Amino acid sequence: MKKVVSVASVALLATTLVGCGSSAGASGDTDKITVHTHMSQLVLGEEKKDDNGNTYRDESTAYLAQLAENFTAETGIEVELVVSQSADDIEPLLRVEDPEVDVFTEPNFSIEKFKAYAEPYFTLAECEEWYGDYCGTMQNDGENVYLLSPAKVYEAAVVYNEEVIQAAGYDEIPATLDEFEAMLTKIKDMGVTPISLHRIENWPLGTIRDFSAYVGGDAETFTKMLQSDTPFSETDPVGQTVKMYTDWKANGFFEQEVYTDFGVAMDSVAYGKSAMMLFGAWVVPQIQERTPNGMGSEIIKFAPAPDFGAGRYVMTKAADGYAIGKGSDNKEGARQFIEYIADNADYLAKSGFIANKKGVEPIVPELYQLIDESVEAGETELMFGAATTQNSLNNEAVLKEANLLADDKWAGLLFDSYDITKPGNWDAYNAQVKTQNDAFVKFRDQLGITWE
Amino acid sequence: MIKESKGFKLIRAIFLISAALFVIVPLIPLVFMAFKTGTEYASTGVFTAPQSFLNFYNFMYAINVGKLGEALMNTAIILAVSLTVQVLFTTMVSYVLHRFDFKLKKLVTFLFTMTMFIPVVTTQVVVFEIIYSIGLVNTIWSVIILYSGVGIVGIYIMLNLLDSISKDLDESALIDGASYFTIYRKIIFPLLKPATTTMLILNGIGLYNDFYIPNIYLNKSTQTFTVALYKFFGSMSTPFEIVAAAILLGVIPIMIVYLFMQKYIYYGLAGAVK
Numbered sequence: 175m176k177k178v179v180s181v182a183s184v185a186l187l188a189t190t191l192v193g194c195g196s197s198a199g200a201s202g203d204t205d206k207i208t209v210h211t212h213m214s215q216l217v218l219g220e221e222k223k224d225d226n227g228n229t230y231r232d233e234s235t236a237y238l239a240q241l242a243e244n245f246t247a248e249t250g251i252e253v254e255l256v257v258s259q260s261a262d263d264i265e266p267l268l269r270v271e272d273p274e275v276d277v278f279t280e281p282n283f284s285i286e287k288f289k290a291y292a293e294p295y296f297t298l299a300e301c302e303e304w305y306g307d308y309c310g311t312m313q314n315d316g317e318n319v320y321l322l323s324p325a326k327v328y329e330a331a332v333v334y335n336e337e338v339i340q341a342a343g344y345d346e347i348p349a350t351l352d353e354f355e356a357m358l359t360k361i362k363d364m365g366v367t368p369i370s371l372h373r374i375e376n377w378p379l380g381t382i383r384d385f386s387a388y389v390g391g392d393a394e395t396f397t398k399m400l401q402s403d404t405p406f407s408e409t410d411p412v413g414q415t416v417k418m419y420t421d422w423k424a425n426g427f428f429e430q431e432v433y434t435d436f437g438v439a440m441d442s443v444a445y446g447k448s449a450m451m452l453f454g455a456w457v458v459p460q461i462q463e464r465t466p467n468g469m470g471s472e473i474i475k476f477a478p479a480p481d482f483g484a485g486r487y488v489m490t491k492a493a494d495g496y497a498i499g500k501g502s503d504n505k506e507g508a509r510q511f512i513e514y515i516a517d518n519a520d521y522l523a524k525s526g527f528i529a530n531k532k533g534v535e536p537i538v539p540e541l542y543q544l545i546d547e548s549v550e551a552g553e554t555e556l557m558f559g560a561a562t563t564q565n566s567l568n569n570e571a572v573l574k575e576a577n578l579l580a581d582d583k584w585a586g587l588l589f590d591s592y593d594i595t596k597p598g599n600w601d602a603y604n605a606q607v608k609t610q611n612d613a614f615v616k617f618r619d620q621l622g623i624t625w626e
Numbered sequence: 627m628i629k630e631s632k633g634f635k636l637i638r639a640i641f642l643i644s645a646a647l648f649v650i651v652p653l654i655p656l657v658f659m660a661f662k663t664g665t666e667y668a669s670t671g672v673f674t675a676p677q678s679f680l681n682f683y684n685f686m687y688a689i690n691v692g693k694l695g696e697a698l699m700n701t702a703i704i705l706a707v708s709l710t711v712q713v714l715f716t717t718m719v720s721y722v723l724h725r726f727d728f729k730l731k732k733l734v735t736f737l738f739t740m741t742m743f744i745p746v747v748t749t750q751v752v753v754f755e756i757i758y759s760i761g762l763v764n765t766i767w768s769v770i771i772l773y774s775g776v777g778i779v780g781i782y783i784m785l786n787l788l789d790s791i792s793k794d795l796d797e798s799a800l801i802d803g804a805s806y807f808t809i810y811r812k813i814i815f816p817l818l819k820p821a822t823t824t825m826l827i828l829n830g831i832g833l834y835n836d837f838y839i840p841n842i843y844l845n846k847s848t849q850t851f852t853v854a855l856y857k858f859f860g861s862m863s864t865p866f867e868i869v870a871a872a873i874l875l876g877v878i879p880i881m882i883v884y885l886f887m888q889k890y891i892y893y894g895l896a897g898a899v900k
Contacts, residue, residue: 224664226664227663227666228687229664229868256846262841262842266754272758445668466665
């Protein structure tokens, strides 16, 4: 009987292992690459709403899947696309240097993680030959670029519902802060939410970092907090920007209700329950897709933010990043695929970006029309996003040590400290400003960090 | 028989109705949501009934696009195999620990107990590397192996019941020439049925609802129900009316199992309490 049990146990174990599709230690396969991406809409097609508001997948918009097919037809290299829901899906495979992670896209990794998981794409100097000043805004450690961003995009602007602002008596986003706030008041008086912020999550407040650059008239405004002993006070551009947002909150310019997710926030603009959002270009197509009766780009527009005091700007950054997995067994194929994307202005435009590689004729998506016109007319100035520098890393180190970096607490704690049930009472806000200023200076000095 | 006063009956009724409402009320918006169109969901309150309970669009979308049928089948296979292995191993281990004295018995029991105190999350980096190194990541066998382990809670339930099974039965069978395995198979295992049922219920529900392990090990194409459900959640927005329909679809297998096994479930849990 013992023998029977032993044989049965071995047979059971053997059976369980038979047919296991092993990925570990897979031999190099130069005819195939695997691309792990968080951009599910570009692989499966965008989720849209029909006339009844029912969700459906528009497979004709699976642009990355289509691009991969074309790439295979031209190069003979098969492409497997794997959708990751979050960084947690891909990170275990990157940690073991899975040879099947040839290309990955993950916007939320820090530079430390890119250095650990990604092959250097090229040196900063090599990058600058092809992408000029935009290389500074790609994920790099000052020496190598780890995440190639072959496109550029406009950030920190106003996406708005034109029907709502027209109802308030405006044809465009006003150029000055005073006029802008007057418009917000009129919209509020109409019973419409002036700005959807979606405060229930932390990340939307992170955009204050970009807008502070407009307030300071300098892309490095946020990094230059390091030079100040009172970075969160109204006298400093970062503090001034947070105060401006909190003033808007005090004036009832943000939504009063809680949106269950960001989709509901976008719906509110699409359906005219809210007038606008202050975000980057990535949000525009998503709101356009949600508009009733397919109004899309006819009513949802994207325009530069008003002049917050130092001039009217629109920020431009490198966008749409691709990295080569450190353990990839087909790095050459992976690089070929990324370069294929970089050369494909049409694909990048359909994804909402502008091709940026030297020698590639860009196709500018329609959504940038108003911004382009404003820039060409000299009314708005392009501002390059801040590059990653030792100073910016040091600034983040201080904020991290002061427990103000995660979840953009440096903005969130201030914004939340103003109690709308006590109108005009800024005591708690001012106390929070002092607390944050003190903590910032204390930890900056403790770390021995000075401006370099 | 205790005579119940009117006041007692009233308090009991209020208590039971309140308890029932706590359970039922959160489910009402879920059911309503599953039958609403996207426009209805966006424009009506959660307790507003849908225009039609014959709108099966969300269910069809969940099945066709979300591949929920395939996911439920994977879940069923994983549960069937791993629960079978779990039951066999747990009953065998319990039989050995209860009926035999051997060197290091206390240490073995102690080690089983220790596993209770180590959170699964803390060992996952190492476990993932092991499963990866034998090439099981992205196959259902990774999850089956991890689910097939013997848990100390199951052992305690079995040991508790083994106390009430007389050793005389084993000895009589031994005298009649039965081997230890025959005793286990023909006497012990059948008598452990109430505890086995309890274990199947407790572990079955836990594994059916588990998201953590399958999401780590099955993130490519094979997916379980919970992972398939998660795929409906977008990074920015989620079609909640479809998620609601998918959740209701996920409840169906549990309800079927309950309908067919309610007698065993009731007696199994009652037995465990005893």
